[in-house]
Amino acid sequence: MRTSVATLLVALPLAIGAARAEDTVRIGLIDGLSGGGAAGAEVVLKQFKFLADELSAKGGLLGKKVEVIPFDGKTNPQESLIQAQKAIDGGIRILTHGGGSSVAGALTDFVTKYNERNPDHEVLYLNWGAVDPVLTNEKCSFWHFRFDANSDVRMEALTNYIKTAPQVKKIYLINQDYSFGESVRTQARKMLAAKRPDVQIVGDELHPLLKVTDFAPYVAKIKASGADSVITGDWGQDFALLLKAAADAGLKANWYTYYASNIGGPTAIKQAGLDHQVFQISEGVPNLGAPGLAEFEKAFRARYGVSAYPRAVISDEMMMLKLAVEQTKSLEPIKIAKALEGMPYEVLDGGNGFMRKDDHQFFRPMYISSFGERSEKEPFDEEKTGWGWRQLGKIDTQQTILPTTCKMERP
């Protein structure tokens, strides 16, 4: 008797799970939901859930509800692979991840190998934010799609903007000491040399990732170098601490950044009092005025009380997935992948983008914006600072396209 009750108790949830699995499409989000990057990953998860609910309310995917299941990869490649396996064992066939290029590299390898060994049960990897160029070059995979602009594309767009900014004369590069920071600095040197040979690079620094407690010594070096502008790919607490130290020391420089809008960034800029002195290259800002974007932003803020920005990319990813499913009338990853290849899409931020077939890199218009006091045209503030993003320049999709070295093997 006792055993049968136990069997029943074990079997019941499994049966329910199986029944639910049939009428839902589940997407596994593998990101660092604990540890140093947790704050950012949490907003990402909220956004995926928000979009999944919205999709479900509008009929779902082929009539099935959409559900996003979080898996904590702890921004660690090993841990993320375990979570990926767990997701696949649970029957999930669409994975998404974006925090950390080292994890993205491991996941791409894993998914590619898994698919080779398990034909007819393939898994798709949608990358919303890991920007190391290698993922769409040497390490490209048919099963990996990147919706965010990679770091070379961002630098291409950023340097195209700096080309039109004669006030930039002396640049200091400071970046985190890992593959991403390394690629920011080498590309910056290369592209600046080609586009603005008159600009002097007065410093080129790598500092350890998420380990520095006080950036005052680095800021002292920047000051001593006489730089008028700083280019940095820093994110997270590194960015906040760097800005804080700069404000304390009274460093008067313009900041050209990749991730100033990530959680904590706007607060740090406001505290540092750098009114419209911090610039960011990104896929867009809430204050662009694109109608879909403004609605999305309003609805998201109403529900969660935080800004959805800067991840309009996530909305684009989900909507392109939806389009691909509708086109093929199938939930098979291989069919979705083939539909995504080359797909044109009008992005949430406004403007036309496309998923390049050669390397599965999405190209979109990019924007330069600065953070500070708002005018009437800028309705959205960030992190309750009262300040918001202002669009300064737009780089058209065509101007962001870079060649790729990807030699993709297609199934």
Place this chain on the structure above:
Amino acid sequence: MSELIFTSTLNGILFGMLLFLMASGLTVIYSMLGVLNFAHAGFYMLGAFFGYQLSRWFGFWPALLIAPLAAGTLGAAVEHYGLRNVHRNGHAAELLFTFGLAYVIQETVQVIWGKAPVDYRVPELLDFPAFTVFSTNYPAYKVFMLAMALVIFAVLLLGIKRTRIGMIVQAALTHPQMVAHLGHNVGQIFMLVFGLGTALAAVAGVIAGPALVTQSDMAALLGPILFVVIVVGGLGSLPGALIASLLIGLLQTFAVAINTSLGSLFGSLDPAHAPSLLTDIWNVSIAQIAPVLPYLLLVLILIFRPMGLLGTRAT
């Protein structure tokens, strides 16, 4: 050049004194109770978050008083209800207990205040540049941090060396039974000392919170280096902790300022002959390895002078 040397010295001293603020409580607990408190940085973080919350309600200055009291009370409770029972099972159990506690504190902070950084600001009274050297500003708040660290150092040293309580506490560590026979409540003394130590960590948190970023992983960021400070300074030595803090602060700051690498000292390797791993090592600048240097110092100290710079005991 002189500008960089001057600012680096000043930055190094400022960072060193901040380290000392945090390490002082850890040293006090270790020297008196013999407990290596892994949760110490957790109490530092609690101090920062209490300080943030209280300063929203009552302003910064009341927070500077109340937050350490609250954290200290919590620390005393931890000693009374937790550590005391664990103590019977030896040092390993104690170590594991505080290790677990560190996680509990971190998770609790995340549940209450979330994972994002909170907007904890420098009080308006101190929000101005105190002085300017070579066009670099020094915020008044940093000077205030420096002064607080010095005051705490002096009060602690006097308290331990010159007062009756300090004497009893020191005696209770080595000869608890004798002290108990003399009519002192040893348990209570330990509880007070632990409470004091955690309150000191919280003071550091309240003060450092606005200067650094107050968020739920600030403990993990600063935890390891505190152990370097107390080991290098010498276990149980407050002046040692002060010297070690300054040493580490200056070491790290000056290392950052130096761009020299082996490559620039001895000329670059012939690329045709050098394997890539070697060229990597050859081209790493001292600035890049700055954060590792304190740990290198820790290793060297443990090998050549295990009792630390001013320590009297080896363990």
